[in-house]
Amino acid sequence: MGPVIGMTPEKRAETPGAEKVAGLSQIYKMGSLPEAVDAARPKATLVDNESADDELTNLNWLHESTNLLTNFSFGSEGLPIVSPLYDIEGDDVPSFGPSCYQSQEKKSATSKPPYSFSLLIYMAIEHSPNKCLPVKEIYSWILNRFPYFATAPTGWKNSVRHNLSLNKCFQKVERSHGKVNGKGSLWCVDPEYKPNLMQALKKQPFSSKSTFYSPPASPQSGSLSPHYLSSVLKQNQVRTLKGEKPLPLKTAMQKKRSYSNAFNHSSAMRLHESDSLATSIDPKEDHNYSASSMAAQRCASRSSVSSLSSVDEVYEFIPKSSHVGSDGSEGFRSEEDTDVDYEDDPLGDSGYASQACADTTEKGQPDKKMRKQACQEIDEELKEAAGSLLHLAGIRTCLGSLISTAKTQNQKQRKK
DNA sequence: GGTGTTTTAAACATCG
């Protein structure tokens, strides 16, 4: 019944053949800039290294891992904040990394990210102010942070959707009030699975430098946005009106799963949170696609993970240039950003600010300028702040001395 | 080689 005839060009592009060729051709496309990447679908760039074959198994990642890390700082939730991987133009050295990383960055910018789709989605969602994103924004985020996908065939989007749909960690939430123009739903991270995702992220070999903070697993402690809560609440209201049983927060959107071979995901995940999962989940339905289970096992053996410590990470804001798909449909359109409910967030929470910023800067150069400008502004502010402090300190000491002299004079007068 | 996990592809449905 479906639009079989209406196979879009995009769908056609998702054919396996295209995948391999295009994907690989980009891996060693050193210095491929966003603009270049935007320009058209995979240009036939030369692959002069056949070891490019195994993108992930390739040892390059061993080298890149360290460098990737230089591109991450950590957000309020202990989540790596992916700074521009494609800050690769050379003269703009990331403030957090030595310049010697640059050439490596170029590689990592165009090679496949070491994260599973679940983790990518998780990061995307968590970096949004309201912890809810429409798929389109998830695409955007991933594209933005991992330019690899800009040149990868669009099959990855299918994978993203597939993951969202199949992975219990993600919950679909109907879009709220007003805003009719948005298509599809918002996707949030199920707070109960958040610790698992964080764990998985933590155990990624590329996050070993990180100091992750695993928040308590209770929904309250999660980063549920008011919007999310109200959405779930709304859904439940509707359900109640329909005479249906309200959904628990956790399973606000029930997912029917029949993934034949994946019955054991949940047990692995629960190992990490045995005390946190109040509700039992039918193993047969639990296809967490675990970001944490296998990744955890796999990576635990590979890397030593630093201990958890800091909760007070600095959320690094670095404006990024945007990648607009060649067809222009992949959207970094700002109205999408404002669409949902980001306006609910008066502070314009850091994560998405970068997106908004990206909208204003179509090209790399202005972006760099902006970044520099931002740094200068920050510097100025710091100076001002320091100045103010000094000023206050000065005033205080002045006052102190004035008071003390006044006191001594007072005493002298009394003696007289 | 077996098992489990993740990715990829594809078909189909639904919605705006």
Next chain:
DNA sequence: CCGATGTTTAAAACAC
């Protein structure tokens, strides 16, 4: 009708 989104199935690829 079209395109984006969401769901589901199947299979390949991969790691352990």
